[in-house]
């Protein structure tokens with residue numbers, strides 16, 4: 440199953456400057472692995488060494504933060520849109 | 532508190548506000564009685580403080596320790612070319628007072644730290660975070676949660692922006708959204724990243740909008756929602772921000788009960 444994944448600006452250097460890519464998988468975890476297979480280096484920017492999503496990066500399925508769903512095992516259905524949203528600090 | 536009556540000059544100056552049924556003379560008086568602290572007088576702080584001055588926010592505090600540099604002028608519209616070298620808070624205050632003699636501008640020529648932030652924010656009703664680094668952002672969040680102050684959070688990066696409104700006791704805080712700042716070196720911040728100048732305006736004006744809504748008590752602030760903006764696509768989206776029951780600062784069993792000074796980690800920061 441293919442889902443749309445929105446890639447944040449800081450990570451677009453790894454996706455050939457694409458803001459939106461398609462990945463395969465029935466869970467968030469499978470989508471992250473599918474992204475890594477296509478765009479090497481992406482996973483370590485999103486996940487820590489233990490494979491958990493980093494504490495300053497959020498993944499949303501549609502409008503919902505996966506930390507409040509089933510985390511990395513959150514199941515996906517057709518038409519779901521995934522957004523990766525990191526904390527940004529700029530302001531000056 | 533003594534009820535403030537609008538003068539004839541004020542009725543004229545704020546007539547376009549007063550015409551709005553949701554604002555009216557009553558809402559304008561709330562704006563005039565409002566006390567708002569703007570942390571940072573840079574990309575976000577410039578439009579926030581300029582618009583709040585125009586709107587008639589009675590007391591506006593400005594916190595910044597920097598001076599105006601030529602590279603600021605592409606976006607920090609409250610500072611002019613002849614201000615280069617001047618203290619940012621002084622430069623901003625001059626423009627705000629020229630725009631609206633009705634208001635009082637209080638300058639704090641300092642950087643906020645765990646030592647001074649609680650006493651600085653104590654005098655204000657609403658805090659606006661227009662800072663440019665993670666340590667300050669987490670410090671401001673924690674200080675606002677600990678003192679129960681509403682906070683408008685805005686962040687910008689290249690073509691992206693984020694805005695959320697934190698009302699302690701009512702909704703989630705910034706740590707509910709992102710529990711911890713990234714470790715030094717993992718996320719590019721500040722000068723190395725670049726910023727399309729107008730993005731600071733878009734996000735800063737959204738923050739100023741939230742402040743006015745909070746002061747007047749109208750509309751639906753971005754409580755429990757993160758507004759995410761991308762200038763290239765010209766898209767605004769919102770995602771949900773639930774209150775995290777395990778939040779280290781605003782949860783029922785907080786582990787952060789005093790303020791933390793995180794290490795400053797932008798190597799390019801002067």
Ligand SMILES: [Zn+2]
Pocket residue numbers: 703704705706707708775778779780781782
């Ligand atoms: Zn919280």
